Amino acid sequence: EQSRELLATAGIIRAVQPSLDANEVPRRICAAAVMQNVCISYKLAREAFDRGVHTQLERLCSEKHDGLRHFSAGALINMDSAIRRQPQQPAPSRLARKWRPSLRR
Secondary structure: OHHHHHHHHHOHHHHHHHHHHOOOHHHHHHHHHHHHHHOOOHHHHHHHHHOOHHHHHHHHOOOOOHHHHHHHHHHHHHHHHHHHOOOOOOOOOOHHHHHHHHHOO
């Protein structure tokens, strides 16, 4: 958790978000994987959601590349879970349930 706090302070969401729209597939995969890893933290998940990262990840879940679908769906699931664990916080609507099948491919 201490590492994620340092990443939050360093602005990891803001730094990685543009890479979700990169032309290069490997760059998008890495960005989605980063989002999957950091979005288990409430603070980072909330920031990502507030910045609209979930819409980018939802779009990536429809891509043909298995890696993009896998990491994007994982990031959405982690984001949803982290936000829902916080009481009295509005959570993303059904994001995790919608994309869970993408992880099974």
